Amino acid sequence: MSPIPAAGPLRDRPTAASGRAAALADFFVCDIAAALPKDDMASMEHPVFSLSTRPDRRVLSYAHRGTSVEITPSVKGLATIHDKDILIYCISQLVAALNQDRPVARVLELTAHDLLLATGRETSGDAYRRLRDAFERLAGTRITTNIPTGETETTRGFGLIEGWEIVRRTRSGRMVSVSVTLSDWLYRAVLARSVLTLSRDYFALRKPLERRLYEIARKHCGRQGRWQISMATLCAKSGSASPLRVFRKMVRDIAAADGLPDYTLEVAIGDLLVVRPRAVLEEAGPRLDAAAYEAAREAAPGWDIYALEADWRRYWAASGRPKLTSPARAFVAYCAKRAG
Numbered sequence: 001m002s003p004i005p006a007a008g009p010l011r012d013r014p015t016a017a018s019g020r021a022a023a024l025a026d027f028f029v030c031d032i033a034a035a036l037p038k039d040d041m042a043s044m045e046h047p048v049f050s051l052s053t054r055p056d057r058r059v060l061s062y063a064h065r066g067t068s069v070e071i072t073p074s075v076k077g078l079a080t081i082h083d084k085d086i087l088i089y090c091i092s093q094l095v096a097a098l099n100q101d102r103p104v105a106r107v108l109e110l111t112a113h114d115l116l117l118a119t120g121r122e123t124s125g126d127a128y129r130r131l132r133d134a135f136e137r138l139a140g141t142r143i144t145t146n147i148p149t150g151e152t153e154t155t156r157g158f159g160l161i162e163g164w165e166i167v168r169r170t171r172s173g174r175m176v177s178v179s180v181t182l183s184d185w186l187y188r189a190v191l192a193r194s195v196l197t198l199s200r201d202y203f204a205l206r207k208p209l210e211r212r213l214y215e216i217a218r219k220h221c222g223r224q225g226r227w228q229i230s231m232a233t234l235c236a237k238s239g240s241a242s243p244l245r246v247f248r249k250m251v252r253d254i255a256a257a258d259g260l261p262d263y264t265l266e267v268a269i270g271d272l273l274v275v276r277p278r279a280v281l282e283e284a285g286p287r288l289d290a291a292a293y294e295a296a297r298e299a300a301p302g303w304d305i306y307a308l309e310a311d312w313r314r315y316w317a318a319s320g321r322p323k324l325t326s327p328a329r330a331f332v333a334y335c336a337k338r339a340g
Helices: 017-026 041-045 084-099 112-118 125-140 184-191 200-204 208-220 231-238 244-257 290-299 305-318 327-339
Strands: 038-040 060-064 067-072 107-111 142-145 156-159 161-169 175-182 195-197 227-230 263-268 272-277
Touching: 038 041, 038 084, 038 184, 041 195, 041 208, 060 231, 084 107, 084 112, 084 125, 084 175, 084 184, 107 112, 112 125, 112 175, 125 156, 125 161, 125 175, 156 161, 156 184, 175 184, 195 305, 208 227, 208 231, 208 244, 208 263, 227 231, 231 244, 231 272, 244 263, 290 305, 290 327, 305 327
Parallel strands: none
Antiparallel strands: 038 195, 060 067, 067 142, 107 175, 142 156, 161 175, 227 272, 263 272
8 A cells, every 4th residue: 555645735626516526425424413422442542642741852652562663753842732633623523424324424514613623622723733733743753653544554644634634714714614635544444343432521621731631531440330550551642741650640640530521530659550441321220241241242343432321311211211121131122223
């Protein structure tokens, strides 16, 4: 496969009705206002985004249990974890469309204002400038990895997005509508539903390390009662450039502030970080055991089982909380129906 080119020069595309009608089949229009935030599991698992708030031009390398990642910056620097908001928005729109049985495409057309609002950003002129910078870093950052997406494991190099361009702008030059082409690697992850649902409060987290710790907690703890990791492993997994002693202090401060959505953090004896979920489910609701979750994963491969569980519980509550002879069987049947 030939290398994926970085984004080329910006240009406005023609918007004549005939040309747009012919191109509609090749584009997915982001127009689902209530799409739940979704993140791809591979970049939640591995350090792909810089946690720096300044231009980061390091070449990053990470290897763990057979998985290797090398991230090479452009002259603009590495894509940051705040730049990732763009990908989360795109993934969220695509997954919501798949759930509605709508056709999707690797090329997305989105309204810049909607993207800024959905990710909790201001909509000033400076915000549009920063958004453009984020697009450029995402397109310029190059990833070489053997992380599998879906059922495929391939070592390849690619940009986080293949390209982007302004489709329409105001007379003052502010972008209005933007076209984004996702990398094939990321698009495969979406089609395979290798994604997890994030709290909407994720976008309110301003510190890069807070966001990264939430991602790691969401990916590894989920709704288990407890999950732990050594500080040294966590430092490497987070992608932090800080020395371990400084990293420990930052994690302690975040744990003490207790501001992460869904999870609490505790620094424990043995240089460990212990993660516990907050009260996520109604205690009065149907109880499910580990076998039910496993059966649900088989019934809905690639789906976020815990998001399905939340939807199922809401459906059960809206139906008048009927008594279930076998909650596990009812849950698995619901998952199979959604996945079908």
